[in-house]
Each structure stands twice: as structure tokens, then as C-alpha cells.
Amino acid sequence: MSVPQTLHLPSTSVPAGKTCDLNMPCPKHKRELIKFYCHDHSALVCSVCVTLEHTVNMCKVNYIPDISGKIIDSKEYHDILKAMDTISNKYHKMSADVKKMTVKSNGSVTNVLAGIKKFRKEINQRLDELERQAEDAAKAIQQENDKNLKTLETASDDITKSLETSADSIKHLNTLKQADRLFMELKYAEQMIKEYKKTLHQLSAYNVKEYSFEPNEVISSLLEADSSLGDLSHKTLKLTSLTPAVKPRQTLYPDEICIKTSKDNSSCxxxxxxxxxxxxxxxxxxxxxxxxxxxxxxxxxxxxxxxxxxxxxxxxxxxxxxxxxxxxxxxxxxxxxxxxxxxxxxxxxxxxxxxxxxxxxxxxxxxxxxxxxxxxxxxxxxxxxxxxxxxxxxxxxxxxxxxxxxxxxxxxxxxxxxxxxxxxxxxxxxxxxxxxxxxxxxxxxxxxxxxxxxxxxxxxxxxxxxxxxxxxxxxxxxxxxxxxxxxxxxxxxxxxxxxxxxxxxxxxxxxxx
CATH class of the missing domain: 2.120.10.30 (TolB, C-terminal domain)
Structure with a gap:
């Protein structure tokens, strides 16, 4: 399968002093190497991709060595590293939040168990079964919280490591002046940043609950009835790094941008x-x-x-x-x-x-x-x-x-x-x-x-x-x-x-x- 001639590809020889390291396989076409970049779809593509999906009639496609020369120490290089550092810091903060929430949530369950024990002492032996049921409910809550907390902690740690590894690779490629690989790594990093931003919002939806025990006020008169030992109320703990405290919004005096031009025939x-x-x-x-x-x-x-x-x-x-x-x-x-x-x-x-x-x-x-x-x-x-x-x-x-x-x-x-x-x-x-x-x-x-x-x-x-x-x-x-x-x-x-x-x-x- 040939590449359209309209791309005007250079010869396969590489100028002296420049390293060509286009050796990354295409994820769609495993036998092809990534050699091109589609600006319209922000995608790294191979020759087959260009022929089938990113034709020159529909997309702006460039041969990577033709456009990667200025990527070393470029604004894009620094911007992506900065964005990666920003999102990495957010995940670090999330990890700290998870640890605090673990202590608070587990502490609340401990308080629930203590409340159950205290209330249990005030009633007679016939409430043993209800006591065991209440304890089982509290432990089930703890298991659910532990599961959600583990999910948040694992996701935070894994994504943080992924970002740090990618950032180290980018820095290394920049030091080695490997422009082609650096260009591709930066583009992959852009997609990584977008996905991890979405993941932040998804993870914030995980509910971790703090519970308290509320004794049944009439249970003393209902010992013969089929009743529960008490109710477990809760409030949801928030990831404070993702849900900042509500503060009054401050505004400065507005600026204005004139958008009227000489091409306009009427007011905007x-x-x-x-x-x-x-x-x-x-x-x-x-x-x-x-x-x-x-x-x-x-x-x-x-x-x-x-x-x-x-x-x-x-x-x-x-x-x-x-x-x-x-x-x-x-x-x-x-x-x-x-x-x-x-x-x-x-x-x-x-x-x-x-x-x-x-x-x-x-x-x-x-x-x-x-x-x-x-x-x-x-x-x-x-x-x-x-x-x-x-x-x-x-x-x-x-x-x-x-x-x-x-x-x-x-x-x-x-x-x-x-x-x-x-x-x-x-x-x-x-x-x-x-x-x-x-x-x-x-x-x-x-x-x-x-x-x-x-x-x-x-x-x-x-x-x-x-x-x-x-x-x-x-x-x-x-x-x-x-x-x-x-x-x-x-x-x-x-x-x-x-x-x-x-x-x-x-x-x-x-x-x-």
C-alpha cells in the first residue's frame, strides 16, 4: 500500500548530525511504523492510516522529521511538562486526602461499634442477636469504605507513577535531542493529560461515608418486638483536593475587547x-x-x-x-x-x-x-x-x-x-x-x-x-x-x-x- 504522492515525502536518508528514530509501531497497523502527524485529528499515524483515514484531501498531514526539528526545549515541551506537573500535584493531593479520609472513616466505624456496645449494656440478654446484626452492618460499611478508599488510593498512585514515568522519559529524550521520539511522546502525553483530567472527575464521584450510631429510644419498651437495635446515619466525606471549600467569588472590574471589524456591515x-x-x-x-x-x-x-x-x-x-x-x-x-x-x-x-x-x-x-x-x-x-x-x-x-x-x-x-x-x-x-x-x-x-x-x-x-x-x-x-x-x-x-x-x-x- 503506497503513500499518496501529494505528501511529497523526503528520501529515507537522514541528514548528517540528525538521528531518525521512527521505530514506534502503529497501534492500528502493527506492521507499520508511525511516521506522520495529522493536525486535524491531533493523531500520530502510519502510511496506511494516511491512505485510508487521513487522506491529504481531508486532513493536514506532515512527515514527523519535517516538523519535529523545533520541538527540543520548545514552548510545547515546557507547557506539557507544566501540565503534567499540575495534574501530578492534584493526584498527590488526592492521595493525601484518601489517607485522611481513611483515618476519619475507620474512626467513625470504631465509634459506631463503641456506641453499639454502650447501648447494649443498658438492655437485657435478649438483645444479643440484635447486637450481632448491628456489628455486622457496621463491618459491612467498613468493607465498603475500604474498597472505595483502596480504589481511590490505587488509582491515584498508579496515575501519579504513570505521569512521573512519562515526564522522566520526555526529559530524557529532550536531553538526548531525540526530536522525533520526543515529539511523539509529547503528543501521547497530551492525550494522557486529557484522559487523566476526566479520571479526576470520575474518581470524585466515589462515595466514602462517615457513620454514627443512634440508639433506638423506645427499644426498652419493645424488647418483645421484632425491631432493629438502631439506625446507622452517615454523611459523605469529600475529596477536599477536588472539591474546594465554598468561598465568595471575588470579581475585578471587567475589561472589554472590541470585536467590531472593518469587514462588518452592521453592529455586532x-x-x-x-x-x-x-x-x-x-x-x-x-x-x-x-x-x-x-x-x-x-x-x-x-x-x-x-x-x-x-x-x-x-x-x-x-x-x-x-x-x-x-x-x-x-x-x-x-x-x-x-x-x-x-x-x-x-x-x-x-x-x-x-x-x-x-x-x-x-x-x-x-x-x-x-x-x-x-x-x-x-x-x-x-x-x-x-x-x-x-x-x-x-x-x-x-x-x-x-x-x-x-x-x-x-x-x-x-x-x-x-x-x-x-x-x-x-x-x-x-x-x-x-x-x-x-x-x-x-x-x-x-x-x-x-x-x-x-x-x-x-x-x-x-x-x-x-x-x-x-x-x-x-x-x-x-x-x-x-x-x-x-x-x-x-x-x-x-x-x-x-x-x-x-x-x-x-x-x-x-x-x-
């Missing part, structure tokens, strides 16, 4: 926003039928793409690909962001006027107002799940997702609704005047624009509680959170052009992490 109306990196904001300008790329550090629009209709919302599908809803056209426009340029790719037809959109693990969640519904699709347009019902949605304008949940803001229902990935409603928060844009932090906290109260409301991940964190805002529409910088981006939706032609930036306190 920013209806959707997403971040590709902490310094690269993508916005949809509905009035000017455009997608714009905004550099945060320079506070300027660096590229602008004219679309075939008026866009509403945008989401990042991969590190270099966006999906934009065009509601009147009833299509989703895919856009490439390679080399910091916006380029139209293919479109995908949908079953109605699409508004909000969010991407997660190769799936798209899209909200519709005509007809009113929510759909989960794959990136080829195959409908996986459809959710309808007037008791659930009336005007589901925006949607955001993480690996465990889907959150929808409905301005007419005045709610934030939480669903699982099977489409079941598992929570709802109704303390909102009129919900618009919605965004998520890494710990699952929801931020939603309340246009009626001119505020941003922070809602807990289970949608049980909410509080205002920003108030006295202009009439606002879209919102986007960067958890790395604790910065919230908000667009305006007022009758004044000067308000709509800028995006406001609010610096939240570090409790957003």
Missing part, C-alpha cells in the same frame, strides 16, 4: 462563544454572518470568516475544528482553525432550527426551538437520541456538556435542566429569571446568564442550589469560562451598538478551579 451581536486555548476565543457574530477569532493577549480580532447564513452558537469539536449552528438554514457548519485561520469545511443538515450546540467525546448535543427538542448526534449526523416534552423544554436556547451530564438553559421555562447521556432528566434548577448563555467549570459548576435579573448565576453540578456571582450587568447573551485563568467572557444584547460591539472579561476568584 455575539450569540455564541467557545475557547480553543486560554488565549484564543472563538465567537459567532449573528448580525454579520461571521465567525471571528479573538486573541485575548492582544485583545483583537485576528481572523474573520463569512458564512452562508447567520450563526447562533459554536463549539470546539477538536483542537482544530469547530461546529457552528445556522438556525435558519437548519445546518451545522464545520470550520477548520488550522494555522490560526478560519476555513469553511463541510456542512451537516439537521431536523429543525438549531440553536445551542456542545461537543463531547465525538458527540454533538444540539438544541432546537422549531420543533422544540434536544438531539444527541455523532459528527456524521446520525441521530443517537432525541428528547422532547413540554414539561422538559419550551425554548432550549443554549447547551453545555461534560463527560457525565448535559445542561440546557431554557429562557421560557426559566430553568437549567440537567440530563444524563441517555436523555433522562436528573436535575433542574428553577431559580432563574430568564436563562440565556451557559458554561461549565472543570468541577461541574454551571454558570448561566440571567438576563431578567442582569446577573450571572452559579449553579451546583447537581442543580440543587444556585447563587448570584455577578450582578448589575448589561443585558447579556452568551457566556464562556476559562478555568485556567478564572476568566469569564460575556457578550451583550442591548439596544446600544457600543455595548454589543465588545465582549466583557470578568476575573473570578480562584475558587473557579
Amino acid at each position: 451581536w455575539i450569540t455564541g462563544m467557545t475557547l480553543l486555548t486560554p488565549d484564543l476565543l472563538i465567537i459567532t457574530d449573528h448580525n454579520n454572518s461571521a465567525v471571528k477569532m479573538v486573541e485575548i493577549c492582544n485583545q483583537s480580532v485576528t481572523d474573520q470568516l463569512k458564512l452562508d447564513g447567520q450563526p447562533y452558537d459554536v463549539t470546539a469539536v477538536t483542537g482544530t475544528e469547530l461546529a457552528v449552528t445556522l438556525h435558519e438554514e437548519q445546518t451545522i457548519q464545520f470550520v477548520s482553525t488550522t494555522s490560526n485561520k478560519l476555513v469553511k469545511k463541510h456542512t451537516m443538515n439537521v431536523d429543525g432550527k438549531c440553536y445551542g450546540i456542545s461537543s463531547q467525546s465525538g458527540k454533538l448535543v444540539v438544541s432546537f426551538m422549531f420543533p422544540v427538542m434536544l438531539q444527541i448526534l455523532d459528527t456524521n449526523g446520525t441521530i443517537l437520541t432525541t428528547i422532547r416534552g413540554e414539561n422538559i423544554f419550551r425554548n432550549p436556547t443554549y447547551v453545555t456538556t461534560n463527560s457525565s451530564s448535559i445542561y440546557v438553559s431554557d429562557w421560557r421555562m426559566k430553568t437549567v435542566t440537567r440530563l444524563n447521556w441517555q436523555g433522562d432528566v436528573i436535575g433542574s434548577y428553577g431559580g432563574i429569571g430568564q436563562s440565556r448563555g451557559i458554561t461549565l467549570s472543570d468541577d461541574g459548576t454551571v454558570f448561566v446568564c440571567d438576563s431578567e435579573r442582569k446577573a450571572v448565576v452559579e449553579v451546583t453540578a447537581d442543580c440543587s442550589k444556585g447563587k448570584v456571582v455577578l450582578k448589575d450587568l448589561k443585558w447579556h447573551r452568551a457566556v464562556c469560562l476559562c478555568t485556567e485563568t478564572c476568566r469569564l467572557y460575556i457578550s451583550s444584547d442591548t439596544g446600544f451598538h457600543k455595548d454589543n460591539n465588545s465582549v466583557q472579561m470578568f476575573n473570578l476568584s480562584k475558587t473557579c478551579n
Whole structure:
């Protein structure tokens, strides 16, 4: 099987002084070696992969030795090591939490057993059987806690070792100036970091309980009855390194970024926003039928793409690909962001006027107002799940997702609704005047624009509680959170052009992490 000639591969000889160590087998095609990198899919691939899946007509593919020369001591090298160090520190903190929780949980079980013994002395011999049952229940609790604690400790230790081993290998390859291997190791490390971040949230769902014994107050008069010795109440111990204490959020006076350009024919109306990196904001300008790329550090629009209709919302599908809803056209426009340029790719037809959109693990969640519904699709347009019902949605304008949940803001229902990935409603928060844009932090906290109260409301991940964190805002529409910088981006939706032609930036306190 030959490699397409359009790749223009160099000869197999390696320039003097440069080591070519492309000797890593392809995981899909075991007889082939990895020699190429696909920018569109952030994937290390072999010749067969390029021929079958990453063709030059669809993807930007480079021969690794042609692009790896500047990887030694590069910004990417240092950024990935820094990210690995950050997540490694989180796992170290988790390990310390587990040890504290082990002591506290086991101590609580010891107290339960002591309470059982003390209460047992106050009753007659006929309660021996009930005493044994209570002790067995307490020991079963301890076994369950030990199992969960062991799972957390083992996962934390294993992942920490994996990160440390990978980091050592990267440092070693950098010292040896083995650019090709270093490049591949860094790319594998990127994927490792993404997976381990997801694992952090998954592990935080493990419940470890602290119990106390509460004697039955009427048991003395019920010695002849078939009754239990008492009840075991509990409270869940939290991994404090992953669930920081709730503190009031502090905000600084907002900055503003002007997003009006010479290409615009009218005032801006920013209806959707997403971040590709902490310094690269993508916005949809509905009035000017455009997608714009905004550099945060320079506070300027660096590229602008004219679309075939008026866009509403945008989401990042991969590190270099966006999906934009065009509601009147009833299509989703895919856009490439390679080399910091916006380029139209293919479109995908949908079953109605699409508004909000969010991407997660190769799936798209899209909200519709005509007809009113929510759909989960794959990136080829195959409908996986459809959710309808007037008791659930009336005007589901925006949607955001993480690996465990889907959150929808409905301005007419005045709610934030939480669903699982099977489409079941598992929570709802109704303390909102009129919900618009919605965004998520890494710990699952929801931020939603309340246009009626001119505020941003922070809602807990289970949608049980909410509080205002920003108030006295202009009439606002879209919102986007960067958890790395604790910065919230908000667009305006007022009758004044000067308000709509800028995006406001609010610096939240570090409790957003």
C-alpha cells in the first residue's frame, strides 16, 4: 500500500548530525511504523492510516522529521511538562486526602461499634442477636469504605507513577535531542493529560461515608418486638483536593475587547462563544454572518470568516475544528482553525432550527426551538437520541456538556435542566429569571446568564442550589469560562451598538478551579 504522492515525502536518508528514530509501531497497523502527524485529528499515524483515514484531501498531514526539528526545549515541551506537573500535584493531593479520609472513616466505624456496645449494656440478654446484626452492618460499611478508599488510593498512585514515568522519559529524550521520539511522546502525553483530567472527575464521584450510631429510644419498651437495635446515619466525606471549600467569588472590574471589524456591515451581536486555548476565543457574530477569532493577549480580532447564513452558537469539536449552528438554514457548519485561520469545511443538515450546540467525546448535543427538542448526534449526523416534552423544554436556547451530564438553559421555562447521556432528566434548577448563555467549570459548576435579573448565576453540578456571582450587568447573551485563568467572557444584547460591539472579561476568584 503506497503513500499518496501529494505528501511529497523526503528520501529515507537522514541528514548528517540528525538521528531518525521512527521505530514506534502503529497501534492500528502493527506492521507499520508511525511516521506522520495529522493536525486535524491531533493523531500520530502510519502510511496506511494516511491512505485510508487521513487522506491529504481531508486532513493536514506532515512527515514527523519535517516538523519535529523545533520541538527540543520548545514552548510545547515546557507547557506539557507544566501540565503534567499540575495534574501530578492534584493526584498527590488526592492521595493525601484518601489517607485522611481513611483515618476519619475507620474512626467513625470504631465509634459506631463503641456506641453499639454502650447501648447494649443498658438492655437485657435478649438483645444479643440484635447486637450481632448491628456489628455486622457496621463491618459491612467498613468493607465498603475500604474498597472505595483502596480504589481511590490505587488509582491515584498508579496515575501519579504513570505521569512521573512519562515526564522522566520526555526529559530524557529532550536531553538526548531525540526530536522525533520526543515529539511523539509529547503528543501521547497530551492525550494522557486529557484522559487523566476526566479520571479526576470520575474518581470524585466515589462515595466514602462517615457513620454514627443512634440508639433506638423506645427499644426498652419493645424488647418483645421484632425491631432493629438502631439506625446507622452517615454523611459523605469529600475529596477536599477536588472539591474546594465554598468561598465568595471575588470579581475585578471587567475589561472589554472590541470585536467590531472593518469587514462588518452592521453592529455586532455575539450569540455564541467557545475557547480553543486560554488565549484564543472563538465567537459567532449573528448580525454579520461571521465567525471571528479573538486573541485575548492582544485583545483583537485576528481572523474573520463569512458564512452562508447567520450563526447562533459554536463549539470546539477538536483542537482544530469547530461546529457552528445556522438556525435558519437548519445546518451545522464545520470550520477548520488550522494555522490560526478560519476555513469553511463541510456542512451537516439537521431536523429543525438549531440553536445551542456542545461537543463531547465525538458527540454533538444540539438544541432546537422549531420543533422544540434536544438531539444527541455523532459528527456524521446520525441521530443517537432525541428528547422532547413540554414539561422538559419550551425554548432550549443554549447547551453545555461534560463527560457525565448535559445542561440546557431554557429562557421560557426559566430553568437549567440537567440530563444524563441517555436523555433522562436528573436535575433542574428553577431559580432563574430568564436563562440565556451557559458554561461549565472543570468541577461541574454551571454558570448561566440571567438576563431578567442582569446577573450571572452559579449553579451546583447537581442543580440543587444556585447563587448570584455577578450582578448589575448589561443585558447579556452568551457566556464562556476559562478555568485556567478564572476568566469569564460575556457578550451583550442591548439596544446600544457600543455595548454589543465588545465582549466583557470578568476575573473570578480562584475558587473557579
